[in-house]
Amino acid sequence: VTAAHYMEGGVMLCIDTSHKVLRTTTAHELMSVASRGMPSNYEMAVKSAIVGSVVLTRYNNKTYIVDDVVLDQTPKSTFTNSKGETMTYVDYYKRQYNIDVKDLSQPLLVHRLKKKELKDMGENKLVCLLPELCYLTGLTDEMRSDFKIMKDVAQHTRLTPPARHECLQKFVRNVQSNKEAREILSDWGLTLDSEPVQLEGRVLPPEGIKFGSREVTANDMADFSREAGRERVLQPVELVGGQWVVIHTARDERVANQFIETFLMVCRPLGMKVGRPDLLRLPNDRVDGYVSALREKYSKKLQMAVVIFPSQREDRYNAVKKVACAELGLPTQCIVSRTIANESKLRSVSLKIALQINCKLGGELWTLKIPMQGLMVCGIDVYHDPTKRGSSVASFVSSMNVTLSRWFTRASFQNPGEEIVNSLKISLMEALKNYHQIHQQLPKSIVVYRDGVSDGQLSVARDHEIPQLTSVFRHFNGYEPKLTFVVVQKRISTRVYASLSGKGLSNAPPGAIIDHTITKRLWYDFLLVSQHVRQGTVSPTHYVVVHDGVGLKVGNLQRLTYKLTHLYYNWPGTIRVPAPCQV
Structure with a gap:
């Protein structure tokens, strides 16, 4: 059971399947391996390896978060049970579960009971666990990067x-x-x-995609990848020969040359004029080598640097991006050599890279028919550092043309974990000034899509963020645009499937709209399935219209939202959220 709500159709209970990945490795085995890697600092090794992990104890089928490791306690240590009896952990597990503890010198794991687990116990309680009886759950980063493992897991979890x-x-x-x-x-x-619950929905018609050469209609899966590789892009760019560089290591020289030839070939039908690049071969793959190469080749005429890495390493990628973006202001395209080493896939990979480079250099790929004149679309989202050590970053983007294919962007820092944005006034002010510079007039209507706001924060967003936006208008003489504020929720537990033409149950098609029965009673909202799913069951995206000043008809706002899911230039098809929330 994931939720219970009083919806438009009555009291609804939301239930879904749940899966837990249980590994055969115990916490004891993980701690042993970690300690061998750092024999001089056993405490740091085991704590860094296990603290924060979720473990499962098979004797009672319960899961626990490991909050600490107690090195001065072992299975031979004593504790007092609920009856007031003092016993060792060895005796407890033998009497309670008929389990013989093998390692009598292993340290104990500690789980601190949360408030909801304490119930009527009042004071804080600790649960001590034996590592050899705790099995690890979840997937490691190494497992997640293994395609075969993830494919096998998906067969069981993606129903x-x-x-x-x-x-x-x-x-x-x-x-x-x-x-x-x-x-x-x-x-x-x-x-x-x-x-x-069985209910009727609507399916929006396929959208027409406008390329530079002609307009095509997306197929039933809302996919137009074939056309994206054949048609001239909306606004192609020119890469002048000798004004872009490909940086690679000596061992990737053959791969780099093959990529350049294929890249030049796929750019022709796109309308991109591309000359041959300069090649810069590095003797090794050290981070400082790539950074020095960028600084050495940089000039004001340099348009683009394509950097080919021999392997995927976050520190190397971060160093290159930091120097290129923050220091040099140079567009870069980073590629891992194995993605372009397979000759059978080289053309499709090179095509995707060509489309990305066209965007990074200010070009436009495709657009759709947007009937509204004087419209500005904005997207707002907040990125939170998963380590909780860095600041959260609020991003703001706004459209700068009628076709919604050019965007203004601004980022601002916030306190760690803070979701509600405080810098919207400055962001919208700068966006409107840029819009006026281009068009010599201000937009008549502004539609804002706000990602990342939960149900409990809807009122806070309405009362705190919308006033920031509307306060900007008084700084422009006689300016009173219409404003609509839409919250985008993609992390929802609702699942929908369709029964079409008596073919049994299947995923709802792209463009499916549900705006009754399972929607909220006190808010103007709707569910939209915008993406095609090949595995599992599709998750719709929930849109809550917190403020509706533009006054679009319900169907028109839904249609505009669906159109925007086609405009993410990293994918020739639809995505789960409007493009300004994904940029």
Whole structure:
């Protein structure tokens, strides 16, 4: 059970399948391996390896977060149980679970019970665990980067609509056949339907995609990748020979030459005029070698640097991007050599790189018909450092032309973990000034898409962020534009599937709209499926219109939102959210 809400169609219970990846490795084995790597500092080694991990104890099938490692406690240490008896951990596990502890000198893991786990216990409680009985859960970064492992995991976790439907029905049958569960529901005056909610939705028509040469219609999967590789782009750029450079190591020389030849070939149908680059071969793959090469080749005439890395390393990538963006102001395209080493895939990879480079140099790839005149579309999102050590970064983008293919961007720093943005007034002020510079007039309507706001923050966003935006208008004499503010929620538990033409259950097609029954009672909202999904069950995106000053018809706002999901230039198709939220 993921949620219970009073929706437009009544009281709704949202349920979904849940999976937990359990590894065969115990915490004891992980700590042993970690300590061998740092024999001089055992405490630091084991704590850095295990603290923060989620472990499962098979004797009671419960999961715990490891908050600490206690080195001065072992299985031979004593504790007092709930009956007031003092015993060792060895005796406890033998008496309670008939388990014989093998390593009597292993340290103990500590889990601090959270408030909801404490219930009526009042004071703080600690749970001590034996590493050899704790199995690790989740996937490591190494596992996530292994395509075969992730493919095998996906077969079990990404359920198709028929399989998901069967799991939900099984859950309902279990509840209905359980006497205690029926009594609890009866006490509340509730019954559980045997089938999920069935309702009618609408499917928006496929969109016409405008390239530089002609207009094409996206297929039923909202995909136009074939056309993107054949048609002339909306605004191609020119890469002058000798004014861009390809940097590579000696061992990647053959791969670099093959890539250049293929790159020149795929650029012709796109309308891009590309001359031959300068080649810069490095003797090794050291970070300072790449940084020095960028500084050495940089000049005001240099348009682009393509950097080919022999392997994927975050420190090397970060160093190159920092020097190129912050110090030199030079557009760069970083490539890992293995992605262009496969000759059978080289053309498709080179095409994607060509499209990215065209964008980075100020070109435009495609657009759609946007019937509204004088429209500015804005996107707002906040990035949070997963380590919680760095500041959060608020990003603001706004469209600068009628076709919504050119954008103004601004970033600002916030306190770590802070979601509500405080710098919107300055961001919108600068965006409007840039818009006026280009068009000699200001936009008549502004539609803002705000990503990352949860249900509990809707009122806060309405009361804190919208006033920042509207306060900007008074700084322009007699300027009173119409403003609509839409919150975009992609991390939702709702799943939808379709029954089309009697073919059984399948994923809802791109463009599917649901705006009744399972929507909120007190907010103007709708669900949109914009992307095509090949595996598992599609997740719709939830849009909540917090403020509607533009006054677009419901269908027109939904259509505008769907159009915007086609304009993310890293993918010739639709994505889950409007492009300004993904930029």
